Amino acid sequence: MKTKERILLTSLDLFxxxxxxxxxxxxxxxxxxxxxxxxxxxYRNKEDILLCLYERFEEALLEAxxxxxxxxxxxxxxxxxxxxxxxxxxxxxxFYRDLDHILSKSEKIKRRYSRVLLKKIxxxxxxxxxxxxxxxxxxxxxxxxxxxxxxxxxASYWLNFQSALQKSPQDELSAKDISxxxxxxxxxxxxxxxxxxxxxxxxxxxxxxxxTLSNG
Amino acid sequence: MKTKERILLTSLDLFxxxxxxxxxxxxxxxxxxxxxxxxxxxYRNKEDILLCLYERFEEALLEAxxxxxxxxxxxxxxxxxxxxxxxxxxxxxxFYRDLDHILSKSEKIKRRYSRVLLKKIxxxxxxxxxxxxxxxxxxxxxxxxxxxxxxxxxASYWLNFQSALQKSPQDELSAKDISxxxxxxxxxxxxxxxxxxxxxxxxxxxxxxxxTLSNG
Numbered sequence: 471m472k473t474k475e476r477i478l479l480t481s482l483d484l485f486x487x488x489x490x491x492x493x494x495x496x497x498x499x500x501x502x503x504x505x506x507x508x509x510x511x512x513y514r515n516k517e518d519i520l521l522c523l524y525e526r527f528e529e530a531l532l533e534a535x536x537x538x539x540x541x542x543x544x545x546x547x548x549x550x551x552x553x554x555x556x557x558x559x560x561x562x563x564x565f566y567r568d569l570d571h572i573l574s575k576s577e578k579i580k581r582r583y584s585r586v587l588l589k590k591i592x593x594x595x596x597x598x599x600x601x602x603x604x605x606x607x608x609x610x611x612x613x614x615x616x617x618x619x620x621x622x623x624x625a626s627y628w629l630n631f632q633s634a635l636q637k638s639p640q641d642e643l644s645a646k647d648i649s650x651x652x653x654x655x656x657x658x659x660x661x662x663x664x665x666x667x668x669x670x671x672x673x674x675x676x677x678x679x680x681x682t683l684s685n686g
Numbered sequence: 687m688k689t690k691e692r693i694l695l696t697s698l699d700l701f702x703x704x705x706x707x708x709x710x711x712x713x714x715x716x717x718x719x720x721x722x723x724x725x726x727x728x729y730r731n732k733e734d735i736l737l738c739l740y741e742r743f744e745e746a747l748l749e750a751x752x753x754x755x756x757x758x759x760x761x762x763x764x765x766x767x768x769x770x771x772x773x774x775x776x777x778x779x780x781f782y783r784d785l786d787h788i789l790s791k792s793e794k795i796k797r798r799y800s801r802v803l804l805k806k807i808x809x810x811x812x813x814x815x816x817x818x819x820x821x822x823x824x825x826x827x828x829x830x831x832x833x834x835x836x837x838x839x840x841a842s843y844w845l846n847f848q849s850a851l852q853k854s855p856q857d858e859l860s861a862k863d864i865s866x867x868x869x870x871x872x873x874x875x876x877x878x879x880x881x882x883x884x885x886x887x888x889x890x891x892x893x894x895x896x897x898t899l900s901n902g
Contacts, residue, residue, distance in 0.1 A: 489790060491707075567786050570846060574705060584853050609877070612888070616873035619847075620840060623870075626850075627843040630786060631835075634842075637800050654839075657832035661825070661877035672828070 474512045476502060478526075481519045485564035490520065491571055517576065524579050527562040528586055534558050537593045543600030545667055548659070549678060551597075552652040555625055560648055566629055587622065594618035598659070609662045617658060624655050649679055690728045692718060694742075697735050701780035706736065707787055733792065740795050743778040744802055750774050753809045759816030761883055764875070765894060767813070768868040771841055776864055782845055803838065810834035814875070825878045833874060840871050865895055 471479075480502050484493045495516050499509045513519045534554045538547065559566055573580040595618040601607035602614065609617065628651035653675055660671050687695075696718050700709045711732050715725045729735045750770045754763065775782055789796040811834040817823035818830065825833065844867035869891055876887050 489786070491787065569850060570705075570783050571707065571787055573850060581853055584851055587847075587851050610888075613873070613876065616870060616876075620836070620870055620874060623843060623847045624836060624839060626847065627839060631803075631839045631842065634785060634789060635800055635803050637797050654832060654836055657829070658836060658874070660829065660832075672826075 473504065473508065477509060477512055478519065478522055482523055482562070482564070485523070486562075490564050490568050495519075520572070520576070521579065523562070524565070524582070527558070527565055528582060530561070531555070531558050531586060532589065535589055535593045537596045537600075539600075543597050545601065545606065545663075545671065546674070548597065548656065549652060549674065552625070552655055553648070556628075556648040556651050559625070559629060559651075560645075563629055566626065567633070587626070590622040590625065591618050594621040598662075601659075601663075606664060606667050607659065607662045608664065613662070617662065620658050621655055624658060625651065628654060653679055689720065689724065693725060693728055694735065694738055698739055698778070698780070701739070702778075706780050706784050711735075736788070736792070737795065739778070740781070740798070743774070743781055744798060746777070747771070747774050747802060748805065751805055751809045753812050753816075755816075759813050759820075761817065761822065761879070761887065762890070764813065764872065765868060765890065768841070768871050769864070772844075772864040772867050775841070775845060775867075776861075779845055782842065783849070803842070806838040806841065807834050810837040814878075817875075817879075822880060822883050823875065823878045824880065829878070833878065836874050837871050840874060841867065844870060869895055 477498065481493070481498050484497060484501060493516075495509055495513075496506055498519075499506045502509075513522070534551075534557075537543070537551070565572065573583060595614060598607060598609070598614045598617055598621075602609060629647060632647045632650070656671060656675065660668055663671060693714060697709070697714050700713060700717060709732075711725055711729075712722055714735075715722045718725075729738070750767075750773075753759070753767070781788060789799060811830060814823060814825070814830045814833055814837075818825060845863060848863045848866070872887060872891065876884055879887060
């Protein structure tokens, strides 16, 4: 693997483990056993690395957000759809963890991320409207609007919320927390479903979560 | 006002305006036109100030979280209840804005805040159970559980979400965002209500939000 690519992956790993504010370019060079000079040959500074990582994150997230056509939206597909979104969040969790810090440091990332967030809300709206048009979901336009905002919010902050609930910073989040996140977003949709689909959702939840729920 | 108290209020104001990580004890002393030595006479360091502010925040939030007895829970009271919670969040918004940063810096605050967050979830559960016992809200135990988590999450992260949606860091959040936050939490409860209360909630929303919604 090229050094330039290794620098990105090492940075992502360190950012995820220790938080972006705590990691310096010296840490990254140390971890890779290269000289700081070698690192600066590839990236001007940490902001440069951060921006490259942000661009990959954004690209992957926008790909995951490509919703199916409204007439193809099925309740069963929503799990997979949300799971992919949460996997993206997990992969770039440093970004969510220190979001406010990162956004206040970089005007460029702030502008771009606000557009991505609007896209999240739009996709949620598209999915709910798709279910609504086929009578599976029963909600007014203003209810779908509030629901879509809450779906985007819950998906974006679930890991932070789980992390804040833990008593010690050493408790590590895990894949279990991703499944719980998907479940919580589905729970936002549940009460708007027809009885049949609401029942189906509860059965699917049990299968999907396994024994996670009792520990949650 | 005593200097000790003025230091706390000035710190809170600066933290809210610029974010806790960006404010040093020198900034605080400068703003008050006192010497750093005078400040250190009252507080050992910034962490000491932060902990004092956290204690006030916690005390005020626990006071706001004192839910009425289940049999006294009324849908109309929920607006006021949530409004008080959001006012508390607004008053100490620096804490929410840099939450992950602050929790990773202080084990003590982390431990205490995780308990407060559990209390938020418990209070939400108590309110929903109160409405459920009188047949106003129709939901299973597992639905109330998921709902309570989502209520605590939405209340805790609404301002961050609104702030991340803004294109520029200079856009200031305002009291309008508090009202929208209350509305979004109520929207989580809405689909579980009986038709009569669901209709009432929509009318109340329009009155409460005024023309806020069309701009949101």
